[in-house]
Amino acid sequence: MKLLVTGGLGFIGSNFCRYMLAEHSDYELINVDKMGIGANPANLRDIENDKRYTFIKGDICNPQLMNRLIHQVDAVVNIAAETHVDRSIADPNLFLQNNTLGTFTILEAIRRHNHKARLIQVSTDEVYGEALEGSFAENATLKPSNPYSASKAAADMFVLSYHKTFGLNASITRCTNNFGPYQLPEKLIPKTIIRALRDLPIPIYGKGINVRDWIYVEDHCAALRIVLEKGKAGEIYNVSAGNEIANIEIVKKILGQLGKPESLITFVEDRPGHDTRYSLDAAKIRAELGWQPKYEFEECLESTVKWYLKNEHWWLPFATEVILHPTPWKLGGFH
């Protein structure tokens, strides 16, 4: 089976490419990535010479490119996106273009040029908005709180409409917060590790009580594979490992592992529209597709901290912003 993976040089994309080639020798991958903010060619050094893997530098918003590539594949796993909520507050248009119009461009390419191609749209739990109580199932109302989640929710709506109106063989996954190797330093876990290693204050929005539901990235990759292979067209699958934990607790665990004092924690003014809690009900993917998480949270957090300790050469080139400017939304953008 030949797959077009978009955004394969980013955090989840690179883990997914490596996972698919390791697990399935009969997959061939074309990875198209515009080499934007989250991208790093070093993420896939170990597979770049694999005969089953091709990299193309390109933008999913480019219809000519998407039309050309769609002829060559059996399925598309659309992972490409602008992903940082803080950046979406500083520059919402970037998110509308890449996340919503980028997905639209892929849908049009499939509709016009390879109607049978399967599409997995990689979405996020953030489209549901904050979960004040209980957990969201797939039929919950979408209530995105920031331009990032709004751009992802809009993309999801286009995917569902292209399934219903044009019969596209498309499914959507909505996963919780990922962590693991190759995550860009600006995200909570790597940022905490990097700043703690340098004895810099660890900024925490508000009181640090915001709860996120964490999943080890390889468990997410396994869920994407199973939805690709067994998921039903037109269906949405929530993906959660059920690890709800407050931001401040994660930071304390990392500081503890690194032997750094909790006095490094510094509370900073909350960002606008900051959701207090995300929580997903992932019973459907477990019951219908047989997926379940393989990894345990505490062990994986420890191994992730160790990975960052060992791989300073990987993150150092990206770490300047994180070391100098821990709360980007206040800076008015990254231009």
Ligand SMILES: NC(=O)c1ccc[n+]([C@@H]2O[C@H](COP(=O)([O-])OP(=O)(O)OC[C@H]3O[C@@H](n4cnc5c(N)ncnc54)[C@H](O)[C@@H]3O)[C@@H](O)[C@H]2O)c1
């Ligand atoms: N990180 C998480 O916790 C999480 C959780 C749930 C869902 N997701 C979803 O998973 C996907 C990947 O997230 P990530 O954390 O790996 O992001 P990331 O920022 O690490 O990587 C995104 C990649 O997409 C590429 N890209 C962006 N716009 C592009 C475009 N127009 N054309 C081609 N390439 C483009 C970037 O260059 C980058 O390599 C996103 O769609 C995100 O919404 C992420």
